[in-house]
Amino acid sequence: MKEKEFIDIIKSTINPELIGDDCAYLEDLGIVISQDSLVEDIHFKFAYTDAYKLGYKAAMVNISDICASGAEPEYMTVALSLPPDKDGEFIQKFYEGVKAAAPDIKIAGGDITGSCEKVYISIAIIGKTAGRTISSRSHAAPGQLVIVSGEHGNSAEGLKRLLNGENCPEKFLNAHLMPRAEREFSRQIAENITAPYAMMDTSDGLMDALSQIAYSSGVKLSVNYNKIPHDAFVDKANVLYGGEDYKLVATIPESLLFKLDKAFVIGKVEKGLGVELDGKVLTKDDIESKIFNHFKG
Amino acid sequence: MKEKEFIDIIKSTINPELIGDDCAYLEDLGIVISQDSLVEDIHFKFAYTDAYKLGYKAAMVNISDICASGAEPEYMTVALSLPPDKDGEFIQKFYEGVKAAAPDIKIAGGDITGSCEKVYISIAIIGKTAGRTISSRSHAAPGQLVIVSGEHGNSAEGLKRLLNGENCPEKFLNAHLMPRAEREFSRQIAENITAPYAMMDTSDGLMDALSQIAYSSGVKLSVNYNKIPHDAFVDKANVLYGGEDYKLVATIPESLLFKLDKAFVIGKVEKGLGVELDGKVLTKDDIESKIFNHFKG
Incomplete structure (x- = not known):
């Protein structure tokens, strides 16, 4: 089954109106929000990358979602789940990568937990909409x-x-x-x-x-x-x-x-x-x- | 190494000022935000739980963080990473559990990806602070x-x-x-x-x-x-x-x-x-x- 079919199931189970764009636009709060995960051996392999590059990419993937909406990226929360062989040095390099990708974006907490074998990263990101017109993938019009x-x-x-x-x-x-x-x-x-x-x-x-x-x-x-x-x-x-x-x-x-x-x-x-x-x-x-x-x- | 030591490393690598409470208080936006993950065989085992209960608990764990701040839970994003044996029915039951835990909280997107073996869940949650006094674990005072x-x-x-x-x-x-x-x-x-x-x-x-x-x-x-x-x-x-x-x-x-x-x-x-x-x-x-x-x- 494909991701798009999964999303249809989710939309039919919960409120569908905020699902569909790279970000959800929460007009009452003046923000957009998005969350993207990277999973070891699905999205990356340590044969080709390292903690610093991974932190950098995980942040950028999420920043890109905010950019797609037209909002200004402002805050991130970062959740890391790490197997026992990943230590404090891994965490430090990872966060240095996050910081390098987004020196002006504040990290507003998150979570750090164990995992059995694989590294799992999930970042949520908030963008401010003030002064910006927010996009939607349903807003293309003939003539553009x-x-x-x-x-x-x-x-x-x-x-x-x-x-x-x-x-x-x-x-x-x-x-x-x-x-x-x-x-x-x-x-x-x-x-x-x-x-x-x-x-x-x-x-x-x-x-x-x-x-x-x-x-x-x-x-x-x-x-x-x-x-x-x-x-x-x-x-x-x-x-x-x-x-x-x-x-x-x-x-x-x-x-x-x-x-x-x-x-x-x-x-x-x-x-x-x-x-x-x-x-x-x-x-x-x-x-x-x-x-x-x-x-x- | 313990979670608290990891958090000290994170605080020394990035901006530390929003790290420390169950939620980060983003005063400029009038919100608090938090993110918590649940990992299969670390936080739960399918021998004892199922997709519905898992969705319910994953939502509640995050709602509880917002409650700890004193804010009103408002929006969640939900990221699920699933091994190949988990299908559309799993996703539907999981989201039914999320919905049961939080019928009034809107789901504002998230992510769904594959994983090799284990189920990973990470939820980010936003609470509104209007009309509420927000707590901090550093705000206890003698006499209370x-x-x-x-x-x-x-x-x-x-x-x-x-x-x-x-x-x-x-x-x-x-x-x-x-x-x-x-x-x-x-x-x-x-x-x-x-x-x-x-x-x-x-x-x-x-x-x-x-x-x-x-x-x-x-x-x-x-x-x-x-x-x-x-x-x-x-x-x-x-x-x-x-x-x-x-x-x-x-x-x-x-x-x-x-x-x-x-x-x-x-x-x-x-x-x-x-x-x-x-x-x-x-x-x-x-x-x-x-x-x-x-x-x-």
């Missing part, structure tokens, strides 16, 4: 441009090379092990846009994000492969479907472009439904069968 | 009474009987598997008190809570064993040191007592330092060597 914040596929390329024991240039290695959330791109959009807009991070890949936005908004996102920024060494499959780049995809009015330091226009929002790549409409199944999915294995 | 909200030791008694395969009356079983957070006790104090006060839950046992309050506040808590509400079948060691009862301990002025429906006065706050039980001062080491500690094993 589809933009992204940077290169896609580098993280998947790094992971592939690590797993195959191939030479792995720093660029791909860092994209996978120490990704950077797009805080400035997010801020420039959220502070300058007034109309509803969609924004997501590409934690599960670019095509997944495009598909989620298209079906949530009831629109067609028409994109051109050649417009998607990517490294020449990265396969097309990884550019489109590789996960964990933590870039942002947004749908914005053309008039906003000049406010953004860095934005790559990859297509436009049209009437219709789904994702059209280079003139060919992809079905939901086409995309979902290929997306980056930790439940696959 | 030490009160508790109910019986101690029932959860440890239940766990002992489960582990020994003994007959386990419903009362002890429920105390351990489906504890109830003390929302009403917390509300009555936090809405009626204006002076600084200390409050903690007894997740790690009554004596641990008393010791934390005493050393954080720089006061002596003098208590009488016979005043501590407990079931006649429960050992003294479990009444004092047994964890996971999720009762509240607070230090309040005597004048507040008549505002509380239910409160057991077990002692008073005096000048000095530490915990005095029936006239005998216990050292920090006395207490810490006996407290309920998942890292012991």
Whole structure:
């Protein structure tokens, strides 16, 4: 069973209205909140990473969710569950990594517990919404441009090379092990846009994000492969479907472009439904069968 | 190494000012936040519990942290990491348990991922502080009474009987598997008190809570064993040191007592330092060597 089916079960069991975006928008409190976990041997292996990089990535993954909403990341709580062989030094390096990823974000407690074998990390993060327009993946509208914040596929390329024991240039290695959330791109959009807009991070890949936005908004996102920024060494499959780049995809009015330091226009929002790549409409199944999915294995 | 030493390492690595209470008080946002995890075979075993009870307890453990602060629990995010043998039915029952524990608390997303073998649960919870005076374990002051909200030791008694395969009356079983957070006790104090006060839950046992309050506040808590509400079948060691009862301990002025429906006065706050039980001062080491500690094993 896939994560999306699990989420449907959750939505039918509890209040569904706050479930669906990278963050939940708690308007009465003026905040967004999100929580993401990393599990040893599912999301990372100590053969390729260490406590410092792990703390850095765990923080960034959560910061990226706040960036996807357009809010300003403000506070985190950090829960660590550690097997007996992980000691105080591990904890210190981990928190140094967290701190390096987010020197201005305050850590507001959390939990530290034992675990039998594996390291388990779960971080909750709060962002402030004051002065920002908050996105929703259901807010794309025909006439908007589809933009992204940077290169896609580098993280998947790094992971592939690590797993195959191939030479792995720093660029791909860092994209996978120490990704950077797009805080400035997010801020420039959220502070300058007034109309509803969609924004997501590409934690599960670019095509997944495009598909989620298209079906949530009831629109067609028409994109051109050649417009998607990517490294020449990265396969097309990884550019489109590789996960964990933590870039942002947004749908914005053309008039906003000049406010953004860095934005790559990859297509436009049209009437219709789904994702059209280079003139060919992809079905939901086409995309979902290929997306980056930790439940696959 | 013990959890408290780990926390000292964390405090020295990051901003320490929001670490120390059951919840962090984010005054600028008018909220408190907390996060607690439950790990299979560390905090629970499926031999004794099931998905529904687990969801119920995981929610209650977190609600109890908010109650300890005096705030009103409002939103939760829920992260579940599940091994391949746990399916949609497990998720549904788990969320039904969460919902039963907290019908009025909204679930604001979270995460669902795979894990290799064990179930990991981590919940973050937000409470609203409007109209409430927020506690701190460093706010006990000489002259206050030490009160508790109910019986101690029932959860440890239940766990002992489960582990020994003994007959386990419903009362002890429920105390351990489906504890109830003390929302009403917390509300009555936090809405009626204006002076600084200390409050903690007894997740790690009554004596641990008393010791934390005493050393954080720089006061002596003098208590009488016979005043501590407990079931006649429960050992003294479990009444004092047994964890996971999720009762509240607070230090309040005597004048507040008549505002509380239910409160057991077990002692008073005096000048000095530490915990005095029936006239005998216990050292920090006395207490810490006996407290309920998942890292012991």
